[in-house]
Amino acid sequence: MKKGLIYTLFLILVMAAVSGCGVKQAQKEMYSSDKAIAESGDSYTYRDRTGDVTTETADIGFTKFYGSDTIWTIEAGPESALTLQVQQALSQGKFKIVLVTPDGKIEVVKEGSGEGEFKLQLAEGRNAIKFVGSNAKGTVHVQVESGGDLPITVVNAGESTTQ
Numbered sequence: 700m701k702k703g704l705i706y707t708l709f710l711i712l713v714m715a716a717v718s719g720c721g722v723k724q725a726q727k728e729m730y731s732s733d734k735a736i737a738e739s740g741d742s743y744t745y746r747d748r749t750g751d752v753t754t755e756t757a758d759i760g761f762t763k764f765y766g767s768d769t770i771w772t773i774e775a776g777p778e779s780a781l782t783l784q785v786q787q788a789l790s791q792g793k794f795k796i797v798l799v800t801p802d803g804k805i806e807v808v809k810e811g812s813g814e815g816e817f818k819l820q821l822a823e824g825r826n827a828i829k830f831v832g833s834n835a836k837g838t839v840h841v842q843v844e845s846g847g848d849l850p851i852t853v854v855n856a857g858e859s860t861t862q
Contacts, residue, residue, distance in 0.1 A: 726743060726744055727765055729742065730832065737799050743766030743832075744765050746764075747763070754853055757770050757840070761835060764792070770853070775821035776823060783819065784815075784842040789835060795808075795809065796829070796830060796839070796841065801825050802822065
């Protein structure tokens with residue numbers, strides 16, 4: 700009797716722990732949906748997220764990242780430009796950095812592992828830089844160069860989180 704009670708309690712605890720930590724189906728499917736990525740609200744899950752984001756850099760390590768996470772918003776005037784220096788290293792899954800324009804269009808800045816310099820012409824209005832992942836594990840370092848004349852807002856500088 701005592702062993703059965705202990706076993707039952709153990710199963711209940713395991714089920715409770717697992718049921719509260721799941722990845723939503725919409726987050727799993729988001730990687731290939733420009734419409735979902737372009738939405739103003741984010742939906743994402745990280746098993747682990749470490750590092751920092753400032754108005755000039757993002758230096759993040761992550762595991763089991765699913766969904767779309769807005770890192771910066773940029774209020775652009777006419778004829779505004781931004782340069783991103785990017786270094787990405789993935790050991791699992793898919794990961795990309797995208798620019799979301801004020802009219803909801805998605806421009807992929809960098810997908811997969813690698814590095815490079817990317818010059819972005821920004822449409823007038825609120826633009827967003829987002830990280831998008833599907834079972835992604837790796838690191839990303841992004842340095843923003845705007846010439847100091849663009850208002851850049853850090854949207855998500857937090858640690859491991861689900862939203």
